[in-house]
Amino acid sequence: MADKRLSITVPASSANLGPGFDSVGLAVNRYLTLYIDRADEWEFFSNSSELSGLPNKEENLVYQAAVAYAAEYEVELSPCRVEMVSDIPLARGLGSSASAIIAGIELADEMGGMHRSKEEKMQFASGWEGHPDNVGPSLYGGLIVGAYGEEKTHVMHCGVPDVDLVLAIPDNELLTKEARGALPSELPYATAIHGSAVSNVLVAAILKEDWKMAGEMMVRDVFHHPYRADMVPGLEEMLSGIRQYGAYGAALSGAGPTILCFVPNGKGEEVKRAIQEDYPSFRIETAKPAPFGSSVHYVNQPAWVSSSV
Numbered sequence: 592m593a594d595k596r597l598s599i600t601v602p603a604s605s606a607n608l609g610p611g612f613d614s615v616g617l618a619v620n621r622y623l624t625l626y627i628d629r630a631d632e633w634e635f636f637s638n639s640s641e642l643s644g645l646p647n648k649e650e651n652l653v654y655q656a657a658v659a660y661a662a663e664y665e666v667e668l669s670p671c672r673v674e675m676v677s678d679i680p681l682a683r684g685l686g687s688s689a690s691a692i693i694a695g696i697e698l699a700d701e702m703g704g705m706h707r708s709k710e711e712k713m714q715f716a717s718g719w720e721g722h723p724d725n726v727g728p729s730l731y732g733g734l735i736v737g738a739y740g741e742e743k744t745h746v747m748h749c750g751v752p753d754v755d756l757v758l759a760i761p762d763n764e765l766l767t768k769e770a771r772g773a774l775p776s777e778l779p780y781a782t783a784i785h786g787s788a789v790s791n792v793l794v795a796a797i798l799k800e801d802w803k804m805a806g807e808m809m810v811r812d813v814f815h816h817p818y819r820a821d822m823v824p825g826l827e828e829m830l831s832g833i834r835q836y837g838a839y840g841a842a843l844s845g846a847g848p849t850i851l852c853f854v855p856n857g858k859g860e861e862v863k864r865a866i867q868e869d870y871p872s873f874r875i876e877t878a879k880p881a882p883f884g885s886s887v888h889y890v891n892q893p894a895w896v897s898s899s900v
């Protein structure tokens with residue numbers, strides 16, 4: 592394997608889909624890719640604008656996840672030089688941190704010769720995040736419905752929704768920690784029952800491919816939308832008016848501030864243009880569900896690596 596280097600690719604994700612708070616998540620076709628070589632000390636670097644300013648040594652999240660995962664199985668990792676390429680915007684609600692955690696786990700698994708199962712990786716990753724709705728899609732691809740448990744996280748892979756996605760991405764970052772800080776510590780019993788009923792209908796509608804019903808449920812979340820609306824200017828207006836643009840529905844993507852729209856297959860570009868016209872301060876992009884989760888390959892060295900040695 593001397594002339595090959597390890598490459599790990601991990602998709603982005605959109606957690607919650609509205610009412611499926613901390614449980615439902617969809618893989619999205621934006622990707623973090625790592626190119627890894629053994630080295631004398633740990634080093635992370637990237638030319639991707641999306642990743643500028645990240646720590647380049649042991650403070651890097653990929654390193655922290657890799658080392659913690661290896662330690663869980665009493666494996667010691669040798670240092671690596673890691674090049675990162677990404678088109679997942681940081682702290683925008685598209686699971687950048689989960690992609691980094693899964694990348695770290697895959698790095699440790701391969702470089703440490705651990706070869707653990709997906710279930711073991713999932714248990715560790717959801718324990719790290721405290722919920723499976725971002726790490727699940729990044730690991731498995733497609734749509735994931737999960738319930739976190741310290742002993743066991745139960746996860747169902749529910750296929751790949753046959754819809755287009757439109758992402759409304761604001762300019763500002765919103766850290767998950769901050770967006771979770773806006774949530775109440777308790778919900779009235781009746782509100783929780785209503786919220787869970789809406790989430791049940793959302794999942795049933797997705798499984799039955801009733802996208803109109805799924806879209807209707809997405810906007811009806813009571814677990815987090817109402818508490819995060821102040822942090823995301825335009826959220827309430829976009830959720831209530833999204834159907835006039837031809838979308839099925841919309842929800843805050845993860846902890847925000849991106850807004851994710853479910854759109855009829857083939858209509859993504861049209862809906863994107865219509866939303867962009869009315870919301871010039873957002874970057875509006877089309878996307879698709881990512882069918883596959885993280886993947887690990889060995890690839891040929893790029894020319895600059897061999898020429899610099």
Ligand SMILES: Nc1ncnc2c1ncn2[C@@H]1O[C@H](COP(=O)(O)OP(=O)(O)OP(=O)(O)O)[C@@H](O)[C@H]1O
Binds near residue numbers: 642684766767
């Ligand atoms: N490739 C990466 N390498 C190292 N650290 C990263 C990487 N990607 C993300 N991070 C870290 O994760 C932070 C963002 O995580 P955060 O959970 O706040 O948002 P998110 O994961 O993008 O969105 P959400 O969890 O709402 O889907 C970044 O500020 C950075 O510290």
Ligand SMILES: N[C@@H](CCO)C(=O)O
Binds near residue numbers: 606722846
């Ligand atoms: N379910 C999580 C996803 C972001 O990590 C939240 O909304 O806070």
